[in-house]
Amino acid sequence: MSVDRIPPKPREGLLFDQSVPGKRGSEVPAADIPDAPPLDRRFTRREIDGFPELSEREVARHFTRISRLNYGNDQGFYPLGSCTMKYNPKVNEKVARLDGFAEIHPLLPTEAVQGSLQVMAELERFLCEIAGMDAFTLQPAAGAQGELTGIRMVRAHHESRGHPRQVVLIPDSAHGTNPASAHLCGYRVEEIASDARGCVDLAALRARMSDDVAVLMLTNPNTLGVFETDIGEICRVLHEGGGLVYLDGANLNAFVGVARPGDMGADVMHVNLHKTFSTPHGGGGPGSGPVGVKEPLTRFLPMPRVVRADKGYRLSSEFPDSIGKVHSFHGNFGMLIRAYAYILANGAAGLREIAETAVLNANYIRKRLEGTYHLPYASPTLHEVIFSDRNLEKYGVRTLDVAKRLMDYGFHPPTIYFPLVVKGALMIEPTESEGIEEMDAFIDAMIRIAREAEEDPEVLHAAPHTTPVGRLDEAAAARRPVLRWTPELSPKPGP
Amino acid sequence: MRYIPSCPEERRRLLRAVGLERSEQLFDSIPAEFRLKRPLNLPDPMAEADLVAHLRDLSRKNLDPHGSAVFLGAGAYRHFIPAVVDHLISRSEFYSSYTPYQPEFSQGTLQAIFEFQTMICQLTSMDVSNASLYDGASALGEGILLACRARRRKKIVAADSIHPEYLKVASTLTSHLGIRIETVPSDAGGAADSGRIARSLDAETAALVIQQPNFLGRLEEVEAMAEAAHRAGALLIVVINEAVSLGLLKGPGSQGADVVLGEAQSFGVPLSYGGPYLGFMAVNSACLRELPGRLVGQARDSMGRTGYVLTLATREQHIRREKATSNICTNEGLCMLAASIFLATLGKQGMRELAEQNRNRAEYARSKLERIPGCRIPLAGPTFNEFVLELPAAAKPVHQTLLREGIVAGLPLSDYFPDRKKDLLLAFTEVNGRSEIDRLTRSLEAAL
Numbered sequence: 028m029s030v031d032r033i034p035p036k037p038r039e040g041l042l043f044d045q046s047v048p049g050k051r052g053s054e055v056p057a058a059d060i061p062d063a064p065p066l067d068r069r070f071t072r073r074e075i076d077g078f079p080e081l082s083e084r085e086v087a088r089h090f091t092r093i094s095r096l097n098y099g100n101d102q103g104f105y106p107l108g109s110c111t112m113k114y115n116p117k118v119n120e121k122v123a124r125l126d127g128f129a130e131i132h133p134l135l136p137t138e139a140v141q142g143s144l145q146v147m148a149e150l151e152r153f154l155c156e157i158a159g160m161d162a163f164t165l166q167p168a169a170g171a172q173g174e175l176t177g178i179r180m181v182r183a184h185h186e187s188r189g190h191p192r193q194v195v196l197i198p199d200s201a202h203g204t205n206p207a208s209a210h211l212c213g214y215r216v217e218e219i220a221s222d223a224r225g226c227v228d229l230a231a232l233r234a235r236m237s238d239d240v241a242v243l244m245l246t247n248p249n250t251l252g253v254f255e256t257d258i259g260e261i262c263r264v265l266h267e268g269g270g271l272v273y274l275d276g277a278n279l280n281a282f283v284g285v286a287r288p289g290d291m292g293a294d295v296m297h298v299n300l301h302k303t304f305s306t307p308h309g310g311g312g313p314g315s316g317p318v319g320v321k322e323p324l325t326r327f328l329p330m331p332r333v334v335r336a337d338k339g340y341r342l343s344s345e346f347p348d349s350i351g352k353v354h355s356f357h358g359n360f361g362m363l364i365r366a367y368a369y370i371l372a373n374g375a376a377g378l379r380e381i382a383e384t385a386v387l388n389a390n391y392i393r394k395r396l397e398g399t400y401h402l403p404y405a406s407p408t409l410h411e412v413i414f415s416d417r418n419l420e421k422y423g424v425r426t427l428d429v430a431k432r433l434m435d436y437g438f439h440p441p442t443i444y445f446p447l448v449v450k451g452a453l454m455i456e457p458t459e460s461e462g463i464e465e466m467d468a469f470i471d472a473m474i475r476i477a478r479e480a481e482e483d484p485e486v487l488h489a490a491p492h493t494t495p496v497g498r499l500d501e502a503a504a505a506r507r508p509v510l511r512w513t514p515e516l517s518p519k520p521g522p
Numbered sequence: 523m524r525y526i527p528s529c530p531e532e533r534r535r536l537l538r539a540v541g542l543e544r545s546e547q548l549f550d551s552i553p554a555e556f557r558l559k560r561p562l563n564l565p566d567p568m569a570e571a572d573l574v575a576h577l578r579d580l581s582r583k584n585l586d587p588h589g590s591a592v593f594l595g596a597g598a599y600r601h602f603i604p605a606v607v608d609h610l611i612s613r614s615e616f617y618s619s620y621t622p623y624q625p626e627f628s629q630g631t632l633q634a635i636f637e638f639q640t641m642i643c644q645l646t647s648m649d650v651s652n653a654s655l656y657d658g659a660s661a662l663g664e665g666i667l668l669a670c671r672a673r674r675r676k677k678i679v680a681a682d683s684i685h686p687e688y689l690k691v692a693s694t695l696t697s698h699l700g701i702r703i704e705t706v707p708s709d710a711g712g713a714a715d716s717g718r719i720a721r722s723l724d725a726e727t728a729a730l731v732i733q734q735p736n737f738l739g740r741l742e743e744v745e746a747m748a749e750a751a752h753r754a755g756a757l758l759i760v761v762i763n764e765a766v767s768l769g770l771l772k773g774p775g776s777q778g779a780d781v782v783l784g785e786a787q788s789f790g791v792p793l794s795y796g797g798p799y800l801g802f803m804a805v806n807s808a809c810l811r812e813l814p815g816r817l818v819g820q821a822r823d824s825m826g827r828t829g830y831v832l833t834l835a836t837r838e839q840h841i842r843r844e845k846a847t848s849n850i851c852t853n854e855g856l857c858m859l860a861a862s863i864f865l866a867t868l869g870k871q872g873m874r875e876l877a878e879q880n881r882n883r884a885e886y887a888r889s890k891l892e893r894i895p896g897c898r899i900p901l902a903g904p905t906f907n908e909f910v911l912e913l914p915a916a917a918k919p920v921h922q923t924l925l926r927e928g929i930v931a932g933l934p935l936s937d938y939f940p941d942r943k944k945d946l947l948l949a950f951t952e953v954n955g956r957s958e959i960d961r962l963t964r965s966l967e968a969a970l
Contacts, residue, residue, distance in 0.1 A: 051871050056879070105619075126581070168854075170851065202851075354691065355687040372567060391540055
């Protein structure tokens with residue numbers, strides 16, 4: 028590939044470099060009242076030093092240009108494992124922006140927000156049915172906040188029985204938020220090893236279970252894309268020892284409509300509306316992480332809760348055992364409407380079709396790439412498949428090189444180096460949103476990259492070649508962090 | 523299903539390719555006892571047109587936002603959002619992308635965060651800002667955890683004029699960790715009571731927390747609070763609810779604050795019944811290593827080109843697991859982007875004028891409302907765009923009477939403080955023109 032002949036793409040400077048004193052992009056509404064006497068100078072600032080001054084036209088062009096330095100799910104395949112980068116239906120964006128939702132203040136009296144409360148009540152019922160749980164809170168703003176909420180309820184449950192217990196057990200394949208959330212709830216984290224199948228080692232769990240264990244946090248299917256087939260027995264072990272099972276529902280897309288965590292014995296779980304239920308990832312949020320519980324834990328749910336009233340719905344805070352609040356007001360309501368619309372669009376049949384297609388797609392990719400790439404776990408694949416870079420080691424090519432090279436072929440890389448139990452992991456989750464052609468193009472690129480590793484490893488080491496910037500020196504960036512613009516950063520004016 | 527690109531025939535092809543006959547076999551690894559034997563009990567699938575009609579109907583069960591005059595703030599503010607904001611955040615390069623873990627494919631998001639961090643630093647007069655947090659309330663919880671780590675102390679002194687929901691959330695996030703939040707009653711004017719606060723601050727105190735403007739709308743003397751906190755070896759945390767105030771008020775960093783955090787929903791994020799909003803946190807450089815959440819820094823590639831990367835990730839959960847500064851994984855990316863576009867569009871002059879107009883409208887309303895017989899302003903002293911009005915009678919029934927006329931007369935404070943039965947907390951922004959304010963005055967006078 029003659030990469031040298033491709034000229035460097037023009038870069039878009041910072042807002043601050045384009046700023047010119049006196050420009051403006053907006054006017055305030057006409058003044059229809061007299062100016063008030065000025066506020067005492069000890070409260071007021073002079074001006075906001077360095078703040079941008081641009082016309083609307085320049086702002087629109089700036090953000091359009093930098094948007095084109097991004098790669099989104101609508102541009103192409105985005106097989107980021109454990110993130111479920113499915114299509115974000117456009118109608119969800121439309122309904123969330125209806126004035127009757129978007130312009131509604133969270134502290135309006137309940138008679139003025141019956142539409143919003145109905146959305147929340149029905150979404151809670153849908154999630155209960157989908158997950159097999161008895162009640163949900165919609166307050167947590169993300170999966171990690173859901174985990175924290177869930178583990179706080181676990182703690183409240185144990186405290187109500189005399190002692191919070193000390194330990195949270197977490198498999199070594201778990202996402203990093205699990206241990207961080209458990210730690211923030213005041214628990215000590217202990218890892219449970221995976222066995223040769225990539226599942227929880229049941230014997231190790233049995234040996235470890237005792238009355239200091241508050242809860243096991245289990246992702247199912249786990250981060251290897253493998254169903255924890257011993258889930259029934261795992262729950263029994265925990266329950267017999269007086270512990271609970273927290274199910275991380277990050278991977279619910281694998282069996283939505285096919286199986287329900289509540290039926291498997293989970294006591295608490297969170298779902299990520301920004302994964303299974305299609306709300307956009309937004310370049311890193313906002314998300315939404317509702318938490319479901321079984322009946323014995325419902326009294327600990329955050330407040331307020333939406334309850335039925337004589338006419339319609341009301342908000343109730345009459346739950347003395349509640350853990351309190353985890354988010355101001357009612358959580359990320361704008362995400363709730365999108366998920367609600369998504370469930371309604373799909374219905375039961377559509378949700379099942381999602382799981383079937385997502386799992387089928389992952390198995391297809393596995394089938395076609397197995398052998399070219401090393402498959403560390405042979406267990407059946409559900410929604411995602413994990414390869415490693417072992418077959419490329421002999422050429423001095425690593426997972427990072429494969430990921431960066433994929434960009435040159437126009438694909439977003441898979442999740443890399445996670446889960447930690449696989450050395451050099453490449454975690455591929457196609458979701459149901461890809462057809463055969465897009466998957467085949469991706470698979471062909473992966474195969475071609477494996478061949479390049481053998482024939483021309485340098486092109487991989489230096490990849491990507493076609494992106495707005497090449498590999499950035501992250502170590503140097505962390506050593507001497509530049510975390511904001513200052514006038515010294517601006518390019519010097521020319522002669 | 524219309525969102526799935528492969529048709530049944532293609533899926534049969536894929537099934538054959540993986541050596542299966544029926545799609546149920548895909549789930550053979552799930553024990554039969556856990557496989558659903560029935561379809562989920564959900565409504566039938568809806569066509570897009572039906573879905574839009576259904577949600578439109580539901581939205582009409584809410585208050586008609588255009589047929590009403592709303593004077594409600596209390597932590598969520600109705601501001602005009604220039605059209606350019608929604609147009610730009612609707613570009614799918616932004617909204618359908620993930621967290622920028624692959625910087626070469628995410629320079630748009632990363633540059634926008636770098637610009638956001640800069641503008642938050644400029645507004646708050648602080649050294650470092652993160653890439654945003656969930657909301658103002660959880661930002662306070664995170665700020666308290668930061669202060670306890672940084673000072674290795676476990677007591678927090680907080681003025682009782684901080685948003686009550688923020689204190690509730692902070693308590694949920696910290697109470698089981700042995701952290702004690704001591705709230706100090708405000709003075710007769712509704713501002714933080716410097717005498718009482720000085721007596722509460724001691725060698726155990728990690729931070730003093732105040733809000734500017736505070737929950738009752740009063741402006742606080744930040745410099746004096748910073749001195750008091752620092753004398754006790756504690757940090758000063760300043761909470762912001764109404765971020766538009768920063769266009770007019772001093773950046774708390776210039777007054778000695780160590781941490782400035784709160785809610786930036788006012789910057790181009792719709793009310794949306796309480797979320798998603800935009801928590802933010804800015805600190806002085808001494809607290810950098812304790813800062814939770816994502817951070818973007820400038821970097822260079824091998825050809826010397828400038829780019830942006832997530833940096834200092836060794837504070838974060840995906841590297842540090844249980845030793846991380848926080849469990850936070852996402853930020854509020856798209857709300858952060860909306861705020862960046864909003865701030866860039868308003869610019870230096872626009873921010874100042876917006877803040878001044880908000881205050882002017884509140885001052886005008888105040889002058890009208892306090893002339894209604896029996897009404898008074900119970901808390902003397904300077905405010906920004908929100909203040910407490912005391913009625914001669916219980917506020918809640920009056921509030922309901924006005925609601926029937928399409929006027930939302932702020933927040934009856936008894937919702938949060940049972941002893942403030944006669945008080946309304948009223949907010950005024952650039953969307954509340956003179957005629958709306960005059961209508962409020964007339965209707966209130968008639969209802970009393």
